[in-house]
Amino acid sequence: MIRIGEIQESIRIAFEGLQANKLRSFLTTLGVVIGITFVILMGWFLNGLDTALESTVNLLGTDVMYIDKWSWSGGQNWRKTMQRKNITYQQAMEFCNSMKTAEVSLPEAHKWGTTVKERGRTITGISVIGVPYSYSQLPAGTILYGRFFSQFEDEYSTNVTVLGYGVAKALFPEGDAIGRTIKIGGRTFEIIGVIIKRGTMMMDFVDNQVIIPISTFFGIYGMTGRSISVAVKAGSAEKLDEVRAESTGLMRSIRNVPPGEEEDFSINETETFKEQVETLRLATWGIGIGLTLLSFIVGIIGIMNIMFVSVTERTKEIGIRKSLGAKSSSILTQFLVESASLCLVGALIAFTFCSVVIAVAVHLVPEADFLTPYVPPQLILIAAIVSIIVGILAGIVPAMRASALDPVEALRYES
Amino acid sequence: MSTPLIHIEHIARTYEMGGETVHALRDVSLDIHPNEYVALMGPSGSGKSTLMNILGCLDTPSSGVYTFKGLDVNEMTDDDLAEIRNKEIGFVFQTFNLLPRATALKNIELPLIYSGVSSEERKERAIKALEDVGLGDRMLHRPNELSGGQRQRVAAARALVTKPSIILADEPTGNLDTKTGIEIMKLFQDLWSKGNTVILVTHEEDIARHARRIIRIRDGKVESDTINPNPVTKFELP
Numbered sequence: 082m083i084r085i086g087e088i089q090e091s092i093r094i095a096f097e098g099l100q101a102n103k104l105r106s107f108l109t110t111l112g113v114v115i116g117i118t119f120v121i122l123m124g125w126f127l128n129g130l131d132t133a134l135e136s137t138v139n140l141l142g143t144d145v146m147y148i149d150k151w152s153w154s155g156g157q158n159w160r161k162t163m164q165r166k167n168i169t170y171q172q173a174m175e176f177c178n179s180m181k182t183a184e185v186s187l188p189e190a191h192k193w194g195t196t197v198k199e200r201g202r203t204i205t206g207i208s209v210i211g212v213p214y215s216y217s218q219l220p221a222g223t224i225l226y227g228r229f230f231s232q233f234e235d236e237y238s239t240n241v242t243v244l245g246y247g248v249a250k251a252l253f254p255e256g257d258a259i260g261r262t263i264k265i266g267g268r269t270f271e272i273i274g275v276i277i278k279r280g281t282m283m284m285d286f287v288d289n290q291v292i293i294p295i296s297t298f299f300g301i302y303g304m305t306g307r308s309i310s311v312a313v314k315a316g317s318a319e320k321l322d323e324v325r326a327e328s329t330g331l332m333r334s335i336r337n338v339p340p341g342e343e344e345d346f347s348i349n350e351t352e353t354f355k356e357q358v359e360t361l362r363l364a365t366w367g368i369g370i371g372l373t374l375l376s377f378i379v380g381i382i383g384i385m386n387i388m389f390v391s392v393t394e395r396t397k398e399i400g401i402r403k404s405l406g407a408k409s410s411s412i413l414t415q416f417l418v419e420s421a422s423l424c425l426v427g428a429l430i431a432f433t434f435c436s437v438v439i440a441v442a443v444h445l446v447p448e449a450d451f452l453t454p455y456v457p458p459q460l461i462l463i464a465a466i467v468s469i470i471v472g473i474l475a476g477i478v479p480a481m482r483a484s485a486l487d488p489v490e491a492l493r494y495e496s
Numbered sequence: 497m498s499t500p501l502i503h504i505e506h507i508a509r510t511y512e513m514g515g516e517t518v519h520a521l522r523d524v525s526l527d528i529h530p531n532e533y534v535a536l537m538g539p540s541g542s543g544k545s546t547l548m549n550i551l552g553c554l555d556t557p558s559s560g561v562y563t564f565k566g567l568d569v570n571e572m573t574d575d576d577l578a579e580i581r582n583k584e585i586g587f588v589f590q591t592f593n594l595l596p597r598a599t600a601l602k603n604i605e606l607p608l609i610y611s612g613v614s615s616e617e618r619k620e621r622a623i624k625a626l627e628d629v630g631l632g633d634r635m636l637h638r639p640n641e642l643s644g645g646q647r648q649r650v651a652a653a654r655a656l657v658t659k660p661s662i663i664l665a666d667e668p669t670g671n672l673d674t675k676t677g678i679e680i681m682k683l684f685q686d687l688w689s690k691g692n693t694v695i696l697v698t699h700e701e702d703i704a705r706h707a708r709r710i711i712r713i714r715d716g717k718v719e720s721d722t723i724n725p726n727p728v729t730k731f732e733l734p
Contacts, residue, residue: 084612097597401593404554405654406582406610408575488554492593 087411091418098391098419099426109387110427112380113471116373117431117464123369124460125439125452127362133451134358138351140279140287142220144315145351146325147189148176148332150308152347153354165345167308170299172335176311179331182324184316185218188309190298197291198264199252207248208290209265211298219314221287227259227274230294238296242270246278247288265291266301321350380427381475388420388479399483400491413484420476421469428468432461499566500527501661501693502551507560508716509546520546521557522716528695530661533688533727535696535707543716545666548697552585552664553577565661582610586655590667592647594639594654600626601635604654611658625653629683645676652683656692663687666697681706682731 099106147153150165173188180186190211197207216222217229222243230241242265249258249272258272270293279287315324325348332338332346392399399412435456443454509521521543528534528551538544549555550562553569556577562569564580572580587593594603604622613621626632629649639647648668655663665684669677685706688694696707704710706728712719 084609086609086612086615086618089615090606090609101597397593398595401595402606402610403578404552404581404587404593405607406578406658408578408610410575411610489549492554492589 087414088418091415092422094415095419095422099423105387106423106426107430109383110380110423110430112376112378112383113424113427113468114380114431114434116376116380116471117428117468118435119369119373119376120464120467121431121435121456121460122438123365123373124463125435125456127365128457128460129449129452130358130362130365132453134354136279136451137354140220141351141354142314143351144318144321145219145221146313146315146321146328147349148311148313148328149347149349151349153349153357162347166336167306168311168336168346170304170309172332173309173311175335176328176331179335180313180327182315182320182327183313185215185312185314187213187215187219187312188295189216189312190295190302190307190309192266192298192302192307195266197248197252199261202252204248204251206289207245208286209298209302210290210292211295211302212292213295216292216312219312221276221279221312222292223277225275225277226256227272229274235294235296238294238300240268240270240297241273241294243274243276243292244272245276245288245290245292248291249275250288263291265293268301325350377471380424381471384420384423384472384475385479387423388416388476389482391419392416392479392483395483396486396491396494399486400488400494403486403488404492409484412486413480416480416483417473417476420480421472424468424472424475425465428464432456432464498529500529501565502526502528503561503563504550504557505561507550507557507562509543509550509555510558519716521550524560524713524716524718526711526718526721528662528693530693531688531691533684533694533696533706533708535698535704535710535724536713537698537701537704537710538713538719539699542713544697544699544713546716547713548664548666548695551662551695552587553580578610582607583658584661586658586660586663588648588651588655588663588665588668590670592639592644592651592671594647594650596639599636599638600631600642600650600653603639603650604657607654607658621657622653625657626650628656629653643676644672645679648672648676648680649683652680652687656687662693662695664695664697667699668696669698669700669703677703678731681728685729685731 148168150168151162170188170190177186177188192209194205195207195209196203196205212222214230214232214235217224222229224243225246227243229243230239234241242263244252244258252258252263253261258275261272262269263272264270276292313324313328315321328348329344333344336345338344402412439452439456440454443449443452505525507521507524508519511518511520524547536544536547546555550557553564556562556570564584569577569580595606598606601619601622604625605618608618608621623632623635626635629652631646631649631653634642634646639650642650663684668684669680672680681703684694684696694707696703698704705724705726708724708727709722710724711721
């Protein structure tokens with residue numbers, strides 16, 4: 082049985098050894114430092130990715146799907162998608178009027194890359210979205226302050242607008258947007274509300290948009306020459322299959338897709354994002370694990386080597402300890418603790434290094450707000466455990482050699 | 497006569513060296529009783545160090561019987577032997593064998609760590625042992641900050657701190673000047689007079705003359721085993 086006193090003694094010896102050979106210890110742990118750095122950075126990035134995915138899914142709504150000419154996943158043949166006919170406003174309205182299973186369905190018209198002006202200031206790259214008043218029932222239409230436009234304002238093509246969070250922040254940093262006016266497509270609009278912040282780095286465009294009544298939209302930009310998206314809110318995640326089935330059937334019939342032929346539209350769901358994120362996640366894992374394993378192998382070889390040197394250098398010490406009553410298990414523990422401590426110090430260096438890297442990265446790329454500005458605590462624990470395991474793996478053979486030394490031979494050893 | 501602390505009977509120790517069998521010990525039998533002061537004497541290569549290693553449970557005989565306090569050493573596992581070394585035997589080596597990076601106090605605490613003594617008690621006993629050898633003011637010195645005699649006294653304190661049955665000293669004055677050597681021999685004399693059992697391994701007649709019994713080893717055998725009629729009891733410089 083190993084006693085606590087022996088383990089304390091082993092830790093003390095290990096750190097004395099580290100202090101006595103600072104440069105050697107540092108160089109030895111370099112492999113582990115790199116390995117742990119990969120573990121922490123990979124974990125940090127994946128953690129951020131999960132947060133981003135979660136907020137993206139939440140902002141779109143887990144029970145919301147978009148019927149579009151385009152596919153979000155981009156997996157399909159691009160040329161083929163290009164050749165699809167636009168979804169017209171009439172088709173969209175026919176769909177919405179016939180839809181039975183969904184809670185809400187409504188058309189959305191988009192105008193990308195427009196310019197919005199407020200007194201002297203101009204912001205470019207803004208999307209103008211024309212929607213009916215029922216848009217406020219979608220998660221994407223949640224109001225931060227002010228209100229959404231009414232049915233009356235919608236039907237009478239009023240020049241009112243609800244700003245995306247990003248636009249509101251850029252033009253009215255003090256939060257006094259309501260009641261002010263901005264120019265969209267050369268016309269003056271009264272601001273009546275601001276949408277909550279929804280964007281993440283993956284979807285930051287959703288905050289850079291202005292929402293206007295769809296009738297007003299058509300008055301400015303025209304009804305033809307664009308493809309309308311249909312937003313469908315199932316009402317609950319359980320109803321998704323049913324609503325998807327009805328949507329597919331309904332849209333095929335409206336767009337006269339003959340039986341057996343491929344659809345000429347896409348049903349985009351939050352699931353698509355999950356798939357995309359999963360691909361990114363797998364790629365990160367693949368590269369990360371590969372690099373981590375490689376550096377750990379290098380690290381283990383380095384530590385094993387230095388532990389063999391240490392055992393040889395301290396043969397006499399092992400003999401002395403054995404003559405004083407140290408059992409083989411005590412010597413084994415001592416050297417395992419030493420190599421584990423070496424790795425733990427490596428983990429500490431890696432942790433410090435990663436903290437700096439993460440702080441700088443988050444500072445330099447403020448858009449990456451899905452990434453935490455610190456090392457997630459669970460990663461510190463994982464890194465510590467991994468480093469101890471690596472230390473034990475690297476130390477086990479030298480430690481066994483040390484513990485098996487014959488006391489008489491060891492005492493006789495002169496370095 | 498009391499039951500022997502050490503009883504060896506017809507023990508032999510052979511080594512394989514470069515394909516040849518070396519007979520380091522051949523047919524050695526002897527008993528050592530509590531509170532004896534024994535010198536194991538012999539020239540270099542006589543087998544006295546091998547015998548000391550066996551007596552100190554650092555090594556085991558190739559054949560023959562060795563019982564320590566009535567227990568058969570041949571039957572013991574490595575861990576049992578480690579425990580005997582820890583609790584029953586205090587080694588004092590010619591080269592002191594102190595850990596260079598540890599302070600005098602830490603060196604003395606070492607055997608107590610392996611016997612599972614709590615840290616407070618360890619420290620207390622180590623301080624006491626250091627004070628007993630007159631080095632109470634050198635506790636935090638490392639071996640390279642101590643003189644040879646002081647180092648050997650630290651080694652003696654380390655050997656005594658577990659209150660062992662036997663002090664086994666291998667050429668304890670070999671690396672010391674005459675004056676310091678005398679100091680150390682006085683220390684052993686004191687230990688013996690306080691009831692300890694002391695076994696001294698030496699090739700020097702002057703040193704052996706301190707012991708009450710002298711066992712001479714030659715060519716791996718006991719050449720003679722005699723009571724010393726005139727042990728040295730005065731410790732003065734020649």
